[in-house]
Amino acid sequence: MKSVLVPVLLCAAFQSVFAATADQWRGRSIYQIITDRFALPSGTDPNACQPSEQTWCGGTWNTIRENLDYVQNAGFTAIWISPVNQNYHGPRSAYGDAYHGYWMADVSQLNDRFGTADDLKALSAEVHRRNMYLMVDVVVNNVMATSTTPDYSSYFFKDASLYHHYCPIEWGNTTSEQNCWLGDTKVPLPDVNTQNPTVISQYGTWIADLVKEYSIDGLRIDAAKYVFNEGLWHVNIDFWPGFCASAGVFCIGEVFGGSDIDPIAMYQGPQALDSVLNFPLYTALLSAFTIPGPQNISALTQVFEDSKTKFKDVGLLGNFLENQDLPRWHNLSVDPQSMYNAMTFAFMSDGIPIVYYGQEQYFSGNTDPFNREPLWPSNYAKTDAYNLIATLNKVSLPSFVTAFANVYQFRNFLVNTTNWATQEAQILTTSPYGLAIMKGPVISIVTNIGSPPQNGTHIAVSSPYSSSTAMVNILTCAQWAVGAKGMLDAQYTLGGVPNILVPLEMLNGSGMCENELGIIAGNGGKAVALNSSSNIISPTCFVTFLVISTLGLIFTVIS
Ligand SMILES: *[C@@H]1O[C@H](CO)[C@@H](O)[C@H](O)[C@H]1NC(C)=O
Ligand SMILES: *[C@@H]1O[C@H](CO)[C@@H](O)[C@H](O)[C@H]1NC(C)=O
Ligand SMILES: *[C@@H]1O[C@H](CO)[C@@H](O)[C@H](O)[C@H]1NC(C)=O
Ligand SMILES: *[C@@H]1O[C@H](CO)[C@@H](O)[C@H](O)[C@H]1NC(C)=O
Ligand SMILES: *[C@@H]1O[C@H](CO)[C@@H](O)[C@H](O)[C@H]1NC(C)=O
Ligand SMILES: *[C@@H]1O[C@H](CO)[C@@H](O)[C@H](O)[C@H]1NC(C)=O
Numbered sequence: 001m002k003s004v005l006v007p008v009l010l011c012a013a014f015q016s017v018f019a020a021t022a023d024q025w026r027g028r029s030i031y032q033i034i035t036d037r038f039a040l041p042s043g044t045d046p047n048a049c050q051p052s053e054q055t056w057c058g059g060t061w062n063t064i065r066e067n068l069d070y071v072q073n074a075g076f077t078a079i080w081i082s083p084v085n086q087n088y089h090g091p092r093s094a095y096g097d098a099y100h101g102y103w104m105a106d107v108s109q110l111n112d113r114f115g116t117a118d119d120l121k122a123l124s125a126e127v128h129r130r131n132m133y134l135m136v137d138v139v140v141n142n143v144m145a146t147s148t149t150p151d152y153s154s155y156f157f158k159d160a161s162l163y164h165h166y167c168p169i170e171w172g173n174t175t176s177e178q179n180c181w182l183g184d185t186k187v188p189l190p191d192v193n194t195q196n197p198t199v200i201s202q203y204g205t206w207i208a209d210l211v212k213e214y215s216i217d218g219l220r221i222d223a224a225k226y227v228f229n230e231g232l233w234h235v236n237i238d239f240w241p242g243f244c245a246s247a248g249v250f251c252i253g254e255v256f257g258g259s260d261i262d263p264i265a266m267y268q269g270p271q272a273l274d275s276v277l278n279f280p281l282y283t284a285l286l287s288a289f290t291i292p293g294p295q296n297i298s299a300l301t302q303v304f305e306d307s308k309t310k311f312k313d314v315g316l317l318g319n320f321l322e323n324q325d326l327p328r329w330h331n332l333s334v335d336p337q338s339m340y341n342a343m344t345f346a347f348m349s350d351g352i353p354i355v356y357y358g359q360e361q362y363f364s365g366n367t368d369p370f371n372r373e374p375l376w377p378s379n380y381a382k383t384d385a386y387n388l389i390a391t392l393n394k395v396s397l398p399s400f401v402t403a404f405a406n407v408y409q410f411r412n413f414l415v416n417t418t419n420w421a422t423q424e425a426q427i428l429t430t431s432p433y434g435l436a437i438m439k440g441p442v443i444s445i446v447t448n449i450g451s452p453p454q455n456g457t458h459i460a461v462s463s464p465y466s467s468s469t470a471m472v473n474i475l476t477c478a479q480w481a482v483g484a485k486g487m488l489d490a491q492y493t494l495g496g497v498p499n500i501l502v503p504l505e506m507l508n509g510s511g512m513c514e515n516e517l518g519i520i521a522g523n524g525g526k527a528v529a530l531n532s533s534s535n536i537i538s539p540t541c542f543v544t545f546l547v548i549s550t551l552g553l554i555f556t557v558i559s
Contacts, residue, residue: 020133020217020218020249020250021249021250022250022274022275022313022316024133024217024250025078025133025217025218025250025252025275025316025352026315026316026352026421026422027077027411027412027415027416027420027421028077028078028133028352029075029076029077029078029347029352029353029354029355029408029411029412030076030077030078030079030080030135030318030352030353030354030355031071031074031076031078031079031080031354031355031357032079032080032320032323032324032354032355032356032357033064033079033080033081033082033357034059034082034099034100034101034324034357034372035059035060035061035064035081035082035084035101035114036056036057036058036059036082036099036100036101036113036114037049037057037059037099037357037372037373037374037375038059038063038064038067038357038375039059039063039064039066039067039375039376040057040058040059040063040374040376041058041060041062041063044058046376046377047377049374049376049377051365051369051370051371051372051373051374052369052370053096054095054096054097054099054369055092055096055097055099056097056099056113057099057374059114059374060113060114060115060119061081061084061114061115061119061120061122061123062115062119062122062123064079064081064123065119065122065123065126065127068126068127068130068132071132072130072132074360074408075407075408075409075411075412076132076355076408077131077132077133077412078132078133078134078135078217078218079127079132079133079134079135080135080136080137080218080220080354081123081134081135081136081137082100082101082102082137082324083101083102083104083111083136083137083138083139083222084101084110084111084114084120084136084137084214085101085104085106085107085108085109085110085111085138085139085210086104086105086106086107086108086109086110086111086112087101087102087103087104087105087111087113087144088103088104088105088143088144088145088146089105090146091146093144093146093186093187094146094186094187095186095187096369098113098144099113099372100324100372101114101137102137102139102144102222103143103144104139104142104143104144104156105143105144105154105155105156106154106155106156107138107139107140107156107206107210108156108206117213117214120214121213121214121215124214124215124216125215128215133217133218134214134215134216134217134218135216135217135218135219135220135250135252136210136214136216136218136219136220137219137220137221137222138207138210138219138220138221138222139222139223140192140194140203140221140222140235140239140243141182141189141191141192141194141222141223141224141235142181142182142183142189142190142191142192142223143155143156143157143163143189143190143192144183144187144188144189144190145187145188145189145190146186146187146188147188148166148181148185148188149166150188150190156202156206157192157199157202161196162192162193162196162198162199163190163191163192163193164179164180164181164190164191164192164193166180166181166188166190167179167180167181168180168181168184168185169181169182178236179191179193182223194235194236194239195236195239200239200242200243203243203246204242204243204246205246207219207243207246207247208246208247208248211247211248211249216249217249217250218249218250218251218252219244219247219249219250219251219252220252220253220254220277221240221251221252221253221254221273222254223235223254223256224240224253224254224255224267224272224273224276225237225253225254225255225256225263225267237266237267237271237272238271240253240267240272240273241270241271241272244273244274250274250275251273251274251275252273252274252275252276252277252316252318252352253267253272253273253275253276253277254276254277255267255276255277255279256279256325257279257280258279258280258283259280259283259284259287259299259303260280261280261303261306261307261310261311262310264276264279264280265307265310265311265312268311268312268313268316268317269312274316275313275316275317275318275352276317276318277317277318277320277323277354278307278317278318278319278320278351280303280306280307281303281304281307281317281319281346281349281351282319282320282321282326283299283303284299284300284302284303284304285300285321285342285345285346286332287299287300288300288342288448289333289338289339289341289342289345289446289448290329290332290333290338291333291334291335291338291448291450292333293332293333295433295448297430297431297432297433297434297435297448298430300345300435301427301430301435304349304425304427304437305427307350308424314350314351314424315350315351315421315422315424316351316352317350317351317352318351318352318354319346319347319349319351319352319353319354320346320353320354320355320356321339321342321343321346321355321356321359322355322356322358322359322371323354323356324356324368324371324372325367325368325371326367326371327365327366327367327371328358328359328363328364328365328366328371329342329359330359330362330363330364331364331365331366331371334364335450335451336362336451337449337450337451337495337496337497337498338448338450339359339362340497340498341434341446341447341448341496341497341498342446343355343498344407344444344446344475344498344500345437345444345446347407347408347411348407348411348425348437348439348442348444348500349425349437349439349444350424350425350439353411357375358373358375358378361375361378363378407474407475407500409511409512410474410500410502410510410512413510413511413512414440414442417509417510418440418441419440420439420440420441420442423439423440424439425437425438425439426438426439428443428461428462428463429445429459429460429461429462431459433447433448433449433457433459433496434446434447434448434449434459434490434496435459436459436461436463436488436490438463438464441502441503441506442500442501442502443461443463443471443488443499443500443501443502444498444499444500444501445459445461445488445490445498445499445500445501446498447459447490447492447496447497447498448496449492449495449496450495450496451495451496452495453492453493453494453495454492454493454495454496455493457491457492458489458490458491458492459489459490460487460488460489460490461487461488461489461490462485462486462487463482463486463487463488464486465482465486465488465503466482466486467482467483467484467485467486468481468482469481469482469503470503470504470505471488471501471502471503471504472501472502472503472504472507472512472513472517473499473500473501474500474501474502474507474512474513475497475498475499475500476497477512477513477517479504479517480501488501504517
């Protein structure tokens, strides 16, 4: 697919058929996939993939397409796939092969390691058939080489004058940080000059063409900017509005950073991108929930409040706990409750939740390359795994996986039937070991106390609901009653589980907890005797509750 100089305006005219805007992405949830590591073609040796070897394991666009049930059954409404364009394909580099897809050479070609143009179109069509969106990762900041004086003849930009000259980044010198090269002398990442008019125009034509050709609904932009140790570099900010306008779809950028919101927030808005990945929230979730860790709830409440004033639109931020560059959550914090609570916050607060493949399997690799595990070993009997999940769903004995699939379905239900996605979350209550937020009608109470049961530990939440309102915890289907003055009381006698509470009456028609609550059976479905300010756990729900806490552990062992 050599890029054809089709006028951008002509492309734009056709884009509305499939392109998705920021607002259309707001209610979505995203499953992030490294194409090479998601699923194997049949007949391939399932034991051959060692992340430490930094080489291809065999996943393709076809194998993603063939395994989308796994993603959709968990309730996700979009996938983000690793870059699709042609990478460096010379001799193996000091850091292995380009299995991850981020080592660009010629963006105008597809990466034939992952399939053909028809394969990518078939994946796109199947994603759309399922009413899901396709997000593709793109890299424009840099290409990859194995020397600081590469031969660019097989690259998209063949003229060395379209790159910044090689220089190692000199810290504290802004010009150097923006123009010098990422990587190192073994694997330099030549920096494309995104201020050059030829580059701007050719990238604009290329992205319009790519989006149109493969019916892409959104772009994840690699290395939009990197913020670290006061250093700011990568692409000049004024490159983005024109690039994303040419693409005509939602653009979410990787502005790598930590808890400092300002340098990240400046990349969201008309002067830059629709949205950015939520690194400040990630950093705060680590501070608040990892065990061991500072367990600093104030760090989370502060980022939450500051984000509202500093970001243009918190509802579009990409909330994540893991990605291809960071250690897996489970590597940092083995107590599964720490991840469940952090996930609950990421799903039920403002923003678009993103789950990096394998997080749901408790993968525990450290940083690159150990965090790019193959998914298939978790899944020897894929169909059995799906049957298990489906069965558990039917009889409503939620494992962690099904409980969180329920959260996604629930989130989809809220998004489909209410304006939930556009309502901003508010903090109701904070405590040294947890907090409660409310977004629309939904109250989520999260804690960092971990799995061991604690008698006497509780979080008293002040809610706007009137006394005796019947609430349901959608993770367990347990019923709760609102006490005097709107109080709800989360007790941790069964360990530090997250709670997601919604008025019972809202669940009618949701498919959530309806058997347990008798809504489908039509036998009333109201909470049994409601009393005082503590939650009431019905016998069935109590068993369910025990099952959920133990199954979490069993799943860890199985995987
Ligand atoms: C900053 O870096 C640029 C590019 O490498 C270089 O030309 C310039 O001399 C540096 N400035 C200082 C003050 O060192
Ligand atoms: C917790 O985080 C807050 C906000 O970032 C910070 O001011 C405070 O020093 C932190 N406390 C501890 C004990 O680290
Ligand atoms: C974290 O990752 C490192 C490196 O892969 C590994 O040695 C360690 O066992 C992991 N920790 C956990 C808790 O899984
Ligand atoms: C929400 O709407 C989408 C798109 O129309 C649909 O595919 C999905 O099944 C709906 N989900 C729920 C839980 O209603
Ligand atoms: C909590 O209290 C119950 C009932 O008094 C007791 O059986 C249980 O051992 C206590 N658990 C802990 C962790 O203290
Ligand atoms: C659920 O909604 C249906 C239709 O709106 C209604 O007929 C039924 O009584 C409701 N059930 C409960 C338990 O509220």
